[in-house]
Amino acid sequence: MRLKEIAEKIGARLIGDGNIEIKGVSTLEEAGPGEIAPYYRKRFMELALSSKASALLVGKGLELEGRNLIVAENPRVALVEIINLLYSWKKLRGISPKSSVSSSARISPNVFIGNFVFIGENVEIGEGTEIHSGVKIYENVKIGKNCKIYSNVVIREDTLIGNNVILHPGVVIGADGFGFEQGKKIPQVGKVVLGDNVEIGANTCVDRAALGTTLIEDDVKIDNLCQIGHGVKIGKGTLIAGMSAIGGSTKIGKGVVIGGMVGIRDNIEIGDGVMIAAKTGVTKSVPPGKIISGYPHTDINIWRKAVVLLYRLARKGEGEGKDKEKG
Amino acid sequence: MRLKEIAEKIGARLIGDGNIEIKGVSTLEEAGPGEIAPYYRKRFMELALSSKASALLVGKGLELEGRNLIVAENPRVALVEIINLLYSWKKLRGISPKSSVSSSARISPNVFIGNFVFIGENVEIGEGTEIHSGVKIYENVKIGKNCKIYSNVVIREDTLIGNNVILHPGVVIGADGFGFEQGKKIPQVGKVVLGDNVEIGANTCVDRAALGTTLIEDDVKIDNLCQIGHGVKIGKGTLIAGMSAIGGSTKIGKGVVIGGMVGIRDNIEIGDGVMIAAKTGVTKSVPPGKIISGYPHTDINIWRKAVVLLYRLARKGEGEGKDKEKG
Amino acid sequence: MRLKEIAEKIGARLIGDGNIEIKGVSTLEEAGPGEIAPYYRKRFMELALSSKASALLVGKGLELEGRNLIVAENPRVALVEIINLLYSWKKLRGISPKSSVSSSARISPNVFIGNFVFIGENVEIGEGTEIHSGVKIYENVKIGKNCKIYSNVVIREDTLIGNNVILHPGVVIGADGFGFEQGKKIPQVGKVVLGDNVEIGANTCVDRAALGTTLIEDDVKIDNLCQIGHGVKIGKGTLIAGMSAIGGSTKIGKGVVIGGMVGIRDNIEIGDGVMIAAKTGVTKSVPPGKIISGYPHTDINIWRKAVVLLYRLARKGEGEGKDKEKG
Numbered sequence: 001m002r003l004k005e006i007a008e009k010i011g012a013r014l015i016g017d018g019n020i021e022i023k024g025v026s027t028l029e030e031a032g033p034g035e036i037a038p039y040y041r042k043r044f045m046e047l048a049l050s051s052k053a054s055a056l057l058v059g060k061g062l063e064l065e066g067r068n069l070i071v072a073e074n075p076r077v078a079l080v081e082i083i084n085l086l087y088s089w090k091k092l093r094g095i096s097p098k099s100s101v102s103s104s105a106r107i108s109p110n111v112f113i114g115n116f117v118f119i120g121e122n123v124e125i126g127e128g129t130e131i132h133s134g135v136k137i138y139e140n141v142k143i144g145k146n147c148k149i150y151s152n153v154v155i156r157e158d159t160l161i162g163n164n165v166i167l168h169p170g171v172v173i174g175a176d177g178f179g180f181e182q183g184k185k186i187p188q189v190g191k192v193v194l195g196d197n198v199e200i201g202a203n204t205c206v207d208r209a210a211l212g213t214t215l216i217e218d219d220v221k222i223d224n225l226c227q228i229g230h231g232v233k234i235g236k237g238t239l240i241a242g243m244s245a246i247g248g249s250t251k252i253g254k255g256v257v258i259g260g261m262v263g264i265r266d267n268i269e270i271g272d273g274v275m276i277a278a279k280t281g282v283t284k285s286v287p288p289g290k291i292i293s294g295y296p297h298t299d300i301n302i303w304r305k306a307v308v309l310l311y312r313l314a315r316k317g318e319g320e321g322k323d324k325e326k327g
Numbered sequence: 328m329r330l331k332e333i334a335e336k337i338g339a340r341l342i343g344d345g346n347i348e349i350k351g352v353s354t355l356e357e358a359g360p361g362e363i364a365p366y367y368r369k370r371f372m373e374l375a376l377s378s379k380a381s382a383l384l385v386g387k388g389l390e391l392e393g394r395n396l397i398v399a400e401n402p403r404v405a406l407v408e409i410i411n412l413l414y415s416w417k418k419l420r421g422i423s424p425k426s427s428v429s430s431s432a433r434i435s436p437n438v439f440i441g442n443f444v445f446i447g448e449n450v451e452i453g454e455g456t457e458i459h460s461g462v463k464i465y466e467n468v469k470i471g472k473n474c475k476i477y478s479n480v481v482i483r484e485d486t487l488i489g490n491n492v493i494l495h496p497g498v499v500i501g502a503d504g505f506g507f508e509q510g511k512k513i514p515q516v517g518k519v520v521l522g523d524n525v526e527i528g529a530n531t532c533v534d535r536a537a538l539g540t541t542l543i544e545d546d547v548k549i550d551n552l553c554q555i556g557h558g559v560k561i562g563k564g565t566l567i568a569g570m571s572a573i574g575g576s577t578k579i580g581k582g583v584v585i586g587g588m589v590g591i592r593d594n595i596e597i598g599d600g601v602m603i604a605a606k607t608g609v610t611k612s613v614p615p616g617k618i619i620s621g622y623p624h625t626d627i628n629i630w631r632k633a634v635v636l637l638y639r640l641a642r643k644g645e646g647e648g649k650d651k652e653k654g
Numbered sequence: 655m656r657l658k659e660i661a662e663k664i665g666a667r668l669i670g671d672g673n674i675e676i677k678g679v680s681t682l683e684e685a686g687p688g689e690i691a692p693y694y695r696k697r698f699m700e701l702a703l704s705s706k707a708s709a710l711l712v713g714k715g716l717e718l719e720g721r722n723l724i725v726a727e728n729p730r731v732a733l734v735e736i737i738n739l740l741y742s743w744k745k746l747r748g749i750s751p752k753s754s755v756s757s758s759a760r761i762s763p764n765v766f767i768g769n770f771v772f773i774g775e776n777v778e779i780g781e782g783t784e785i786h787s788g789v790k791i792y793e794n795v796k797i798g799k800n801c802k803i804y805s806n807v808v809i810r811e812d813t814l815i816g817n818n819v820i821l822h823p824g825v826v827i828g829a830d831g832f833g834f835e836q837g838k839k840i841p842q843v844g845k846v847v848l849g850d851n852v853e854i855g856a857n858t859c860v861d862r863a864a865l866g867t868t869l870i871e872d873d874v875k876i877d878n879l880c881q882i883g884h885g886v887k888i889g890k891g892t893l894i895a896g897m898s899a900i901g902g903s904t905k906i907g908k909g910v911v912i913g914g915m916v917g918i919r920d921n922i923e924i925g926d927g928v929m930i931a932a933k934t935g936v937t938k939s940v941p942p943g944k945i946i947s948g949y950p951h952t953d954i955n956i957w958r959k960a961v962v963l964l965y966r967l968a969r970k971g972e973g974e975g976k977d978k979e980k981g
Contacts, residue, residue, distance in 0.1 A: 025843060027885070030866035037865070076835045083841045098754055100425055100442040100460075115754040116443045116770045116788075118460040118478070133754075133772040133790045134443075134806070136460045136478035136496075150829070151772070151790035151808045152461070154478045154496035154529075166839075168829040169790075169808035170857065175477070175495040175529040178550040181403045183564060185493075185526065187410045189352060199839065202808075202829040202859040203497070203879075205529040205551045211364070212357035223832040224859045224881050225530075225899075227551050227569040227587075231354070237837060242881040243899045243917070245552075245570045245587055260881075260899055261917045261935075263570070263588045263606055279917055279935045279949050281588075281606045295606050298638050306641035311952050314960035427752055427769040427787075443770045445787040445805070461770075463787045463805035463823075479788070481805045481823035481856075502804070502822040502856040505877040508730045510891060512820075512853065514737045516679060530824065532856040532878045538691070539684035552857075554878050554896040554914075558681070572879075572897045572914055590897070590915045590933055608915075608933045622933050625965050633968035 001085060003036070003055050007070050010081040016068030020054050025083055028053065036070065038079050057082065092130045102139075114151070126163065138174070144196070156208060162196035162218065170203040177207040177214075177230025177248055186210055188230060195219070201226065201242065210248075217254070229266060241278070253288060263295075277303075328412060330363075330382050334397050337408040343395030347381050352410055355380065363397070365406050384409065419457045429466075441478070453490065465501070471523070483535060489523035489545065497530040504534040504541075504557020504575055513537055515557060522546070528553065528569065537575075544581070556593060568605065580615060590622075604630075655739060657690075657709050661724050664735040670722030674708050679737055682707065690724070692733050711736065746784045756793075768805070780817065792828070798850070810862060816850035816872065824857040831861040831868075831884020831902060840864055842884060849873070855880065855896065864902070871908070883920060895932070907942060917949075931957075 004018025023034040028044060031037035031053035038057045039048040048056060048064055055068040059075045072078035092112035095101065099117040106124045113119065114133035123137050126145035131137070134152040141155050144163035149155075153167045156174030167173070173194070179186035190209025195217045200206065201224035208214060209231040216222075216234045223242035228234070232246050235254035240246075244258050247266030252258075256270055259278030264270065271288030281295030294303035331345025350361040355371060358364035358380035365384045366375040375383060375391055382395040386402045399405035419439035422428065426444040433451045440446065441460035450464050453472035458464070461479040468482050471490035476482075480494045483501030494500070500521070506513035517536025522544045527533065528551035535541060536558040543549075543561045550569035555561070559573050562581035567573075571585050574593030579585075583597055586605030591597065598615030608622030621630035658672025677688040682698060685691035685707035692711045693702040702710060702718055709722040713729045726732035746766035749755065753771040760778045767773065768787035777791050780799035785791070788806040795809050798817035803809075807821045810828030821827070827848070833840035844863025849871045854860065855878035862868060863885040870876075870888045877896035882888070886900050889908035894900075898912050901920030906912075910924055913932030918924065925942030935949030948957035 025865050027863075027866040076840075077838075080835055080838060080840050083843055087841065087843055089841075096754075100423075115772045116461070118442045134461060134479070134770070134788060134808075138478075150810075151792075152479055152788070152806055152824075154461075156477075156496070166830075169810070169826045170479075170497060170530065170824060170859075172496045172529040172551075175551065176493075178528060178548070178568065180548055180566070181407055183546060184407060186403075186407050187414065187416075189410055189414055190354075201832060202826040202861075203530050203552075203824065203857050205497075207529075207551065209354075211352050212354035219837060221832070221834055224826075224829065224861065225552060225857075225879060229569070239834070241832065242883070243570070243897070247587065260901065260919075261588075261915075265605065278919065294634075294638075296634060302638055302641045305644050306637045307948075307950060309641055309644055310637060310960045310964060311948075311956055314956045314963055317959050317963055427750075443788070445769045461788060461806070465805075479806055479824075481788075483804075483823070497806075497824060497857065499823045499856040499878075502878065503820075505855060505875070505895065507875055507893070508734055510873060511734060513730075513734050514741060514743075516737055516741055517681075530857050530879075532824075534856075534878065536681075538679050539681035552879060556896070570897070574914065588915075592932065621961075621965075623961060629965055629968045632971050633964045636967055636971055637964060 003068055003070065006036075006082055006085060009085060010070075010072065010078050012070045012072040012078055014070060015063060016055070018068075020068060022055060022086065024086055025057075025079070026053065028056075036082065038075055039064070040075060091128070092132075096133075108145075120157070132169075150202075156192075158191040158208075160191070160193045162194055162198065164197045165194055166199040168200060168202040168204075168224070171200050172203075172205045173200075174208040175205060177210050179210050179230065179248070190214065190231065192216075195236070198222075204228070207232075207248075223260070235272065275300075330395055330397065333363075333409055333412060336412055337397075337399065337405050339397045339399040339405055341397060342390060343382070345395075347395060349382060349413065351413055352406070353380070355383075363409065365402055366391070367402060418455070419459075423460075435472075447484070459496075477529075483519075485518040485535075487518070487520045489521055489525065491524045492521055493526040495527060495529040495531075495551070498527050499530075499532045500527075501535040502532060504537050506537050506557065506575070517541065517558065519543075522563070525549075531555070534559075534575075550587070562599065602627075657722055657724065660690075660736055660739060663739060664724075664726065664732050666724045666726040666732055668724060669717060670709070672722075674722060676709060676740065678740055679733070680707065682710075690736065692729055693718070694729060745782070746786075750787075762799075774811070804856075810846075812845040812862075814845070814847045816848055816852065818851045819848055820853040822854065822856040822858075822878070825854050826857075826859045827854075828862040829859060831864050833864050833884065833902075844868065844885065846870075849890070852876075858882070861886075861902075877914070889926065929954075 007014035026035045028037045028047040028051040036055040037053035057070045095113040096115045098115040099113045101119040102121045104121045108127040112130040118136045120139035122140045124142040128146040131149045132151045137155045138157035141159045143161040147165040150169040153171045159174045174192045176188040190212045192214045197219045199221045204226040206228040207230040217236040219237040222240045227245040229248035231249040234252045238256040240258040241260035244262040246264045249267045251269045253272035257275045261279045264282040268285040273289045275291045277293035283296040291300045293300040334341035353362045355364045355374040355378040363382040364380035384397045422440040423442045425442040428446040429448045431448045435454040439457040445463045447466035449467045451469040455473040458476045459478040464482045465484035468486045470488040474492040477496040480498045486501045501519045503515040517539045519541045524546045526548045531553040533555040534557040544563040546564040549567045554572040556575035558576040561579045565583040567585040568587035571589040573591045576594045578596045580599035584602045588606045591609040595612040600616045602618045604620035610623040618627045620627040661668035680689045682691045682701040682705040690709040691707035711724045749767040750769045752769040755773040756775045758775045762781040766784040772790045774793035776794045778796040782800040785803045786805045791809045792811035795813045797815040801819040804823040807825045813828045828846045830842040844866045846868045851873045853875045858880040860882040861884040871890040873891040876894045881899040883902035885903040888906045892910040894912040895914035898916040900918045903921045905923045907926035911929045915933045918936040922939040927943045929945045931947035937950040945954045947954040
């Protein structure tokens with residue numbers, strides 16, 4: 001596609017030679033001829049200057065001279081649009097004879113079921129959904145339309161999944177929660193419900209509730225290797241970065257942003273719009289809108305001051321040496 | 328089942344209408360007609376009052392007026408009994424023709440082997456054990472009776488597994504430990520042994536020993552996404568919450584309780600009955616019975632005082648502002 | 655093999671009876687007759703004295719009297735040599751009829767492809783590589799020679815893998831990175847490249863780049879349950895212990911050593927030879943050669959002093975009690 005066509009289609013300004021052919025998108029460092037690369041921040045100017053990309057995608061104020069440019073109001077949004085113009089993903093369709101689909105399963109038209117997939121009794125799969133090779137779906141699971149279930153995902157019985165859900169490889173939905181009473185297993189008779197547009201990263205686990213429902217609302221995005229405990233509820237649009245864990249029955253509000261390696265204890269509530277810095281350990285309920293860090297968690301500014309203070313004291317102590325310790 | 332039958336069978340007191348039919352158990356919030364919900368603590372009284380459950384399971388002192396109640400000495404134990412009365416799990420049996428079982432494997436009667444399961448040479452599977460779809464078992468593995476091996480578990484060669492063991496989806500047993508000498512791999516020629524009644528959570532990994540045995544004794548329960556290093560020994564009845572990691576050759580005593588996201592270094596010993604708070608980093612051996620927290624770990628009370636003190640200093644510093652930093 | 659043969663073949667000194675037969679290697683505690691056990695450090699002398707091993711492998715200065723010994727310059731290197739003498743691993747070869755290999759795939763001679771393996775369009779597999787049962791390989795993946803891909807690994811499209819690479823069970827290579835713009839998915843159109851001799855632990859995830867390449871250079875060893883974000887670059891020979899996570903687009907130098915449960919934020923650079931203690935949270939770029947710990951990270955000595963100081967203050971506070979808090 002010519003650069004000028006791209007500019008037109010996404011409604012952005014073109015600077016330079018609009019007739020060059022663009023075949024793909026890459027980074028400033030890795031892009032070569034025929035590729036466009038995004039240049040978002042001044043601190044990458046050196047990379048942008050030395051980039052071998054045929055064109056750059058920039059925001060206002062970053063127009064480099066002598067380069068072919070697409071200048072967009074919001075270059076991050078424009079990037080998504082450009083990728084969608086230049087790349088296509090073939091829609092997989094058809095049911096592999098090397099799969100095992102129960103006769104009681106209801107499979108909509110235009111579904112893809114890959115090799116070595118197992119689909120249990122009374123499972124429902126909505127139109128346009130792809131179930132990739134090696135996925136195992138236990139009985140009574142319902143999956144909506146246009147979902148992508150990548151290879152080797154396991155979905156335990158009674159799970160309900162909305163539309164446009166993406167489960168990356170190795171995800172486990174509906175495994176038993178961790179519940180014991182006096183050393184004996186508490187049978188986990190609840191289930192998992194995932195809303196629409198939920199995306200769950202590779203090897204992440206979402207446990208079924210002991211009783212009732214583990215609920216992940218629409219538009220929640222969870223990164224790789226996260227642990228969502230039994231009976232957790234996560235509100236619409238919340239984002240959870242990699243390797244975070246949420247203890248059983250905790251409620252997370254809407255639009256919460258959770259950094260990587262965060263641990264949130266069981267049976268508490270996190271209000272809407274809370275932001276939780278990476279590696280925080282959340283030990284109590286948090287009111288809406290707070291920004292927190294540390295373990296136990298506190299206001300992020302208090303935490304920052306605390307570590308600055310502590311490291312300063314340690315550095316001072318270093319100057320004064322061991323005499324003081326003896327004294 | 329009628330409420331009075333439930334009360335009789337578990338030896339609990341009935342208050343209210345014993346003739347109502349109970350079909351299932353759910354939470355106070357989610358329960359509806361025909362369901363019983365546990366109400367364990369006063370702080371959930373509001374939820375209990377507004378619950379649509381047909382009956383409540385309570386401990387003494389929580390008897391709400393006007394509700395159908397089962398009053399139990401220990402309502403948590405009673406819950407397990409009620410679940411076992413109301414729910415049944417069909418026992419899976421038979422060997423799928425879509426599995427691949429080596430001719431030298433010894434499969435006991437009443438075993439279930441699902442689709443796309445691979446069972447290697449000389450594997451032994453005990454009576455009543457279920458091997459779900461997609462499990463891969465390498466050679467010379469022995470699995471005891473009445474185990475449940477969920478979908479897509481991988482068990483490497485020479486692993487020994489006791490009776491009544493549960494491995495949740497995606498568990499990996501017996502992968503090579505992380506051992507290198509001058510950049511070269513140390514071949515991992517040891518194995519893994521799991522005792523009876525061990526339960527291991529989804530996507531958790533238990534590495535084979537470099538030499539000798541990685542040993543998990545009877546009644547150990549490990550949550551999802553944990554990492555058990557090569558040559559680790561874990562004593563009877565120990566509990567390990569999600570996302571914890573134990574370094575190579577470390578010995579954990581009996582009845583230890585390990586919170587979530589705990590890291591324990593290699594080559595140390597944790598005594599019997601130790602309790603380790605979530606997110607602790609254990610850097611040295613710990614005598615029996617201690618309760619620890621922090622990184623590096625310390626007595627939990629010292630740790631609590633330390634963070635209170637630190638955050639208090641930080642808050643004070645906030646009042647005094649930046650002048651002091653310049654001064 | 656006789657003990658004297660072992661000593662000869664690895665060029666080490668023999669003390670004691672060279673005619674005894676050695677069949678295997680185990681630990682001091684677990685070794686029995688016919689086995690040799692390594693005894694590396696004086697602090698294990700008691701174990702060495704009581705060991706039932708037929709022979710010990712020791713370094714200079716650890717020669718116990720009355721035992722059959724192999725005394726090596728570097729006993730850890732000698733251990734690897736002895737294991738390689740005593741153990742053999744059968745090379746798996748052949749393509750299972752229960753696999754599904756695309757007709758456009760190019761499979762070299764002497765490859766093993768196990769049961770229930772899926773190999774997509776245009777995949778290339780190099781000579782001597784083993785693809786174990788249940789592995790799923792998406793289209794356009796290239797895998798070099800003599801690799802071992804263990805069961806239930808998933809490799810997404812366009813991934814390039816060098817020679818002698820080991821991927822342990824449940825590894826996911828090339829899943830989408832975690833990228834959203836205003837709640838919309840940023841399609842991840844980059845790829846993953848793994849160099850030669852890379853080893854990746856069970857259930858670890860390496861995400862594909864949003865744009866360009868996630869690059870893991872030769873000789874990098876990554877432990878279980880790690881998360882490597884989209885667009886990360888990891889330099890030659892770097893070691894990463896279990897449950898560590900690296901945020902998107904971060905560059906890790908050569909020969910870096912990363913402890914367990916370390917989190918490294920996105921878009922920073924870690925210099926060559928940096929050492930990062932377990933549980934560190936790295937929040938900014940780190941110059942070459944530094945040794946760091948803490949969260950936010952700092953020089954390891956400052957961090958050590960800081961925690962000593964803090965715990966000392968807390969202990970003092972304990973003596974003085976709560977009066978002070980009121981005062």
